[in-house]
Amino acid sequence: MASSLPLLLLVLCGLGVAQSRLKVYNMRATCLPSDLLGITDGYVKVFCGSASLGTTAVRKDNANPWWEEEFSYFKAQQNDVLRLEVHDSDIFFDDLLGVCQRQIKYGTYEHECYLEKGGTLRYTYSLSSH
Numbered sequence: 582m583a584s585s586l587p588l589l590l591l592v593l594c595g596l597g598v599a600q601s602r603l604k605v606y607n608m609r610a611t612c613l614p615s616d617l618l619g620i621t622d623g624y625v626k627v628f629c630g631s632a633s634l635g636t637t638a639v640r641k642d643n644a645n646p647w648w649e650e651e652f653s654y655f656k657a658q659q660n661d662v663l664r665l666e667v668h669d670s671d672i673f674f675d676d677l678l679g680v681c682q683r684q685i686k687y688g689t690y691e692h693e694c695y696l697e698k699g700g701t702l703r704y705t706y707s708l709s710s711h
C-alpha cells in the first residue's frame with residue numbers, strides 16, 4: 582500500500598492542474614461591414630491561450646453569417662484566454678474585422694462582442710471538467 586502512495590500523489594497532482602474541456606459553438610455575426618469588393622465573406626478563427634482550435638468555413642457575401650462548427654479543446658484551464666478573430670476573406674489580403682477575448686470560467690456562457698470594424702459576434706462557450 583505504502584509503495585503505491587507516490588503514484589497516487591502523482592495522479593492527484595495531475596488532477597490538480599485540472600485540464601478541462603472547452604467547447605465553442607453557436608457563432609453568429611450581425612452587420613459585418615462591407616468593403617470595396619462587396620459584402621463581407623466572414624470566417625472565424627478560434628484560439629485558447631496559445632493553441633489554435635480551428636477556423637470556420639467562409640460564409641460568402643453574407644453580412645449576417647452563422648457558423649455551424651463546434652470547436653473542442655481538452656487542455657483548457659479556467660482563466661485561459663479564449664480568443665475569437667473575425668476575418669473577411671478577400672482575394673489578396675484578408676481583413677481582420679475584430680477580436681473577442683475573455684477569460685474562461687466553468688459553466689456555459691453566451692457572449693456578444695462588438696467588432697472594431699463594425700458588427701457584432703455572438704458565441705457560446707462551455708467549460709467543464711472531464
Ligand code: CA
Pocket residue numbers: 616618619620621622669670671672
Ligand atoms: Ca471580402
